[in-house]
Structures are given as structure tokens and as C-alpha cells.
Amino acid sequence: MSSTPRCPSCRRFVYLDTLVCPECGTEMGMQVIDRVFVALRDGRATGDDGTWFACSEREWGCNWLVRDDAPAGRCISCRLTRTRPDQDDTIALEKLAKVEEAKRRLLLQVGDLGLPIVPWYTTPGGLGFDLLSSRSDGRKVIIGHANGIITIDLAESLDDVREAVRVKLGEPYRTILGHLRHEIGHYYQNVLIQDDETWARCRDLFGDERASYQEALKRHYAVGAPESWQDSFISEYATMHPWEDFAETFAHYLHIVGTLQTAAAIGIRLDAGVSTLRDIDVVPRDDYRDEPVGRVLADWAALSQGFNRVNRSMGLGDLYPFTITQPVQRKLAFLHEIITRTPLTTDEQVALALAPGEESA
Ligand SMILES: [Zn+2]
Ligand SMILES: [Zn+2]
Known part of the structure; x- marks a missing residue:
């Protein structure tokens, strides 16, 4: 979400799952291509790009919109x-x-x-x-x-x-x-890693994923994670098999950039003089595509500590109860590289994904 989602009528902030504005009562749905909420009348919205309809799963909370030709209106x-x-x-x-x-x-x-x-x-x-x-x-x-x-x-x-x-x-x-x-x-591991050279680098960082999964599973539930796993893994489960390490680290990449993106949308920034030892303010970004991974990690180190302090002031556990060690930083750097080098999905591709397909179920 590139900016704060707002009610199309009164401009109040709304959450991503909002169906009806709590302020003005406007029925709304999300037009996913542009990531904006539009007002619905009788379950439809007509704009320059034609008519959009409420998803047929709206009664179960789905607030996305569909073209009129989507199968079964989903x-x-x-x-x-x-x-x-x-x-x-x-x-x-x-x-x-x-x-x-x-x-x-x-x-x-x-x-x-x-x-x-x-x-x-x-x-x-x-x-x-x-x-x-x-x-x-x-x-x-x-x-x-x-x-x-x-x-x-x-x-x-x-x-x-x-x-x-x-x-x-x-x-x-x-x-x-x-x-x-x-x-x-x-x-995405199989989608993003295609060539031998990238697979080799992946194996250097996460281990060889061709190792028997069944054996690994048995060992993990019999003897648990190796001692001092914290030094090189983001979680205990990541130690189970190279596949799990990749998936766990991938999830953390999404946690980190997703939360920084929300912080950017809110307008949060950390004053250098008050909350960090850095001499410049920490300004989280909506998009880190053109930034080095060091910027992502430095922003997250400062922001996550701030969020943890906020949570503790409410008597809650830490928002981000993890430690990112240097080996984990290297894994995240690899993910940052393979994710950001993927060409941006174009509007046509999004439109294609939204177009009707042959569903067999
Ligand atoms: Zn409103
Ligand atoms: Zn839906």
C-alpha cells in the first residue's frame, strides 16, 4: 500500500479490511490495481475504467472489487x-x-x-x-x-x-x-531462483535443499535444534531443513519491509537526537527497491526497537521478538537482491491476473 488508505467520501483513514466507513457510513471496496477504496452503490462502482462490482464473497468480509466478467464474481x-x-x-x-x-x-x-x-x-x-x-x-x-x-x-x-x-x-x-x-x-524460492549460479549462492547461505526432508524432519523432532542456533538462524524451525531456513528468512523479509512500509504510510520518523545514536533521522520508506539492504536493516533496527518499546509500555510482548545476527543479515541481503532484481509486475500483468481464467474448481 503506497499511501494511507482512506474513505472515498470523508477521507478518514480506514483499515485494509474496511467494508463500511465508521465515520460516514459509506460502503466501500478496494480497487486492487490502483490500491484505492471506491464508494459502492448497490454493490457497484462506475468510473473512467468501467464498472467494478463487489466480490461475491463480500458477505464473508472480502472488500475487493471485480470486473463484471470475473467467474462467479469472485x-x-x-x-x-x-x-x-x-x-x-x-x-x-x-x-x-x-x-x-x-x-x-x-x-x-x-x-x-x-x-x-x-x-x-x-x-x-x-x-x-x-x-x-x-x-x-x-x-x-x-x-x-x-x-x-x-x-x-x-x-x-x-x-x-x-x-x-x-x-x-x-x-x-x-x-x-x-x-x-x-x-x-x-x-517463491523456485520462482525467483532459476539459474545454477543463484542456486549455488543460495546453497552456500541456507544449505543444500536436496538433503532428505524426511530425515531432517525426524531429526528435528527427535533432538531439536542444534545448540547456539541463534548465531546463524532467525528461528529454531529454520534449522530443520534448508527449505525451512529459506522460508523462515523470506517471511522475515516480508515482516520487515511490510512493517517499514506501514510506518512510512503513517509518517513515522525517528529523531536522530532522541532515539538513535545515528546522526541522521530514521525515515522509513514505502519502497526499498532502489536502496541497499544495509538501509533496510538499519531502518529496521531502529524502528523495531522503537516498536518493542511501545509494546512494552502497554505490557505486551515485543512486536519483533527476534535478533538479526550477521549470518541472518547475509541471508536477508540475498533475498533483497533476488526480490528487487525481479522486474516490477506491470499493470498489464495485474490486469491479466484479474481477468477471467479457466477455473476447474
Ligand atoms: Zn467516510
Ligand atoms: Zn474476494
Whole structure:
């Protein structure tokens, strides 16, 4: 999101998931190509570029807009969901709404970064989401990523379930958005790394991903993370297998630039004389594409410390309860390089992604 989202009528700030302005009551939807909210009348908005309609999932909280020719009137985000709970499973659908909200935020961010989104229904191996509930029919949901499809257990949208898992695994942080950022890291590893030279550099940093995953899984749950893993990994789970290290670090890259982007949209800046030992103010940027990774990391070091202090003043845990060591900095530098060297997705590509596709489900 390049600027603060606002109500199209009264210009009040609104959150990304807003359906109705709390100030003036205007019904609104997001026009995703331009990232702006437009006012809806009878579920539609007509502008210079034609008519846009509310996504047919609006009753479940989706506030994105679609062209009138989109299949079944579902927006690009909703159509990326390949499998979802049955239409009569309203309990699961409520959980789905929370996951979909996080997913829309994720998609806006990867779109802002210029990362390609190739839908599962146009290309084998394309991006898709199976959003299933282990609570609904007692089925076991194997979460993770395989061949473009990200599977999430909707039960994790329940605070007590997710918190219990977090405590059990000894994680300092667990959210739906964080989970999605991790899984999409698996997807982008194969999309962004194509040539042998880049794969070789990736293996130098994260380890050889061709190592047996099953063996690694067994070892991880039998003996846990190696001692002093904190020196070279961002999280304990990252030690499990090179794939997981890449995905964990990718998620952190998204945490960092996404939060800096929000700070920029709010207009936050840190006064050099007050809060940092640097001699220049810290001014977070909306976009770090043309900045060296050192700038990203320095801005984040200052801002995250500030946010942690804010959280502590409310009696909460740290906003960013992680330490970025030098080896992790090198991994993040590699990610910054491969993400920012991807050509920016053009408007035509976005339009293509929004155009109707052949859906089989
Ligand atoms: Zn308003
Ligand atoms: Zn939608």
C-alpha cells in the first residue's frame, strides 16, 4: 500500500479490511490495481475504467472489487483459494474470513514488491490456497506448501489453538499472516531462483535443499535444534531443513519491509537526537527497491526497537521478538537482491491476473 488508505467520501483513514466507513457510513471496496477504496452503490462502482462490482464473497468480509466478467464474481484473491470449507459449514467459513483477510494483505504486499502471481487455474504449479478446517470434519490437515499450493488449517485462526501451538513449539511469535508469509516463501524460492549460479549462492547461505526432508524432519523432532542456533538462524524451525531456513528468512523479509512500509504510510520518523545514536533521522520508506539492504536493516533496527518499546509500555510482548545476527543479515541481503532484481509486475500483468481464467474448481 503506497499511501494511507482512506474513505472515498470523508477521507478518514480506514483499515485494509474496511467494508463500511465508521465515520460516514459509506460502503466501500478496494480497487486492487490502483490500491484505492471506491464508494459502492448497490454493490457497484462506475468510473473512467468501467464498472467494478463487489466480490461475491463480500458477505464473508472480502472488500475487493471485480470486473463484471470475473467467474462467479469472485476477486483474484478469492479465486486463488482452490479449496475451502463447504458452503453450509458456517463455523468454518467464519474462520476462513480471518485467513482470507490475512491473505489479501499478503497478496497486496507481494504485488507491491513486484513479485509475479501466476494463478493455479492458469498454470500447473501456479499459486493456490487450500484452506481447510481440521475442526470441521475431524480430518487431519497437512499444512505446508507443495507444487504451488499452500495448505492452511483454519483452526489456527482460533486464538486459543494458535497460542497453544506457539507455546508447545516454544515460538516467540505465531500469526496467520506470518504463517502465510512463510509458506509463500517456499513458493517463491523456485520462482525467483532459476539459474545454477543463484542456486549455488543460495546453497552456500541456507544449505543444500536436496538433503532428505524426511530425515531432517525426524531429526528435528527427535533432538531439536542444534545448540547456539541463534548465531546463524532467525528461528529454531529454520534449522530443520534448508527449505525451512529459506522460508523462515523470506517471511522475515516480508515482516520487515511490510512493517517499514506501514510506518512510512503513517509518517513515522525517528529523531536522530532522541532515539538513535545515528546522526541522521530514521525515515522509513514505502519502497526499498532502489536502496541497499544495509538501509533496510538499519531502518529496521531502529524502528523495531522503537516498536518493542511501545509494546512494552502497554505490557505486551515485543512486536519483533527476534535478533538479526550477521549470518541472518547475509541471508536477508540475498533475498533483497533476488526480490528487487525481479522486474516490477506491470499493470498489464495485474490486469491479466484479474481477468477471467479457466477455473476447474
Ligand atoms: Zn467516510
Ligand atoms: Zn474476494
